Amino acid sequence: MALREFLETMASRTRDALHREAERLLEAAGVTREPVALRDVISALNLSLVQTDREPFSCEAALAPLGDGFVVSVRGDGGERRRRFSIAHEIGHFVLHPAQARHERGGTVNEAMRVREREADAFAAELLMPQHLVRQAALEEGVDARRLADRFEVSVAAMSLRLRRLGLAERQSDFLPPSRAAL
Numbered sequence: 001m002a003l004r005e006f007l008e009t010m011a012s013r014t015r016d017a018l019h020r021e022a023e024r025l026l027e028a029a030g031v032t033r034e035p036v037a038l039r040d041v042i043s044a045l046n047l048s049l050v051q052t053d054r055e056p057f058s059c060e061a062a063l064a065p066l067g068d069g070f071v072v073s074v075r076g077d078g079g080e081r082r083r084r085f086s087i088a089h090e091i092g093h094f095v096l097h098p099a100q101a102r103h104e105r106g107g108t109v110n111e112a113m114r115v116r117e118r119e120a121d122a123f124a125a126e127l128l129m130p131q132h133l134v135r136q137a138a139l140e141e142g143v144d145a146r147r148l149a150d151r152f153e154v155s156v157a158a159m160s161l162r163l164r165r166l167g168l169a170e171r172q173s174d175f176l177p178p179s180r181a182a183l
């Protein structure tokens with residue numbers, strides 16, 4: 001097998017694994033519809049969520065040990081949808097990278113860290129925009145990134161990317177809803 005093919009197989013396995021982890025978590029949290037209730041996911045994991053505006057707090061959200069558990073702290077400013085993605089990203093670290101979550105992240109950025117960041121982003125997308133719910137919503141609304149973003153309370157950019165990843169949209173024009181006249 002060529003190296004490229006091998007790496008692609010690995011990548012798709014990873015996406016599958018992330019997908020399964022996110023589905024399991026949503027099921028445990030009893031989340032069955034959009035917009036995904038992150039509070040339910042957070043309590044299913046026994047995490048707590050705090051909002052902070054304290055300086056210095058440069059990143060959007062962070063995961064830190066607190067007593068016996070962990071706390072996700074998130075900045076109070078900025079948009080709600082961005083905040084939701086940041087929280088889901090930190091939940092991704094908690095689920096996928098428990099060993100690293102114990103240590104403060106930061107310092108020199110290496111490849112392993114970049115991989116973890118990409119995984120946490122992919123997990124956040126799986127968590128906030130579950131495949132089956134997005135497909136169902138797209139059937140009802142059309143493949144309209146803006147409308148679907150409203151429905152899932154995510155950014156239009158995140159939804160556009162998700163629709164492309166799921167093979168529901170390829171070009172910008174595909175984001176337009178189907179013409180009612182054609183139905």
Ligand SMILES: [Zn+2]
Nearest residue numbers: 089093117120
């Ligand atoms: Zn991260």
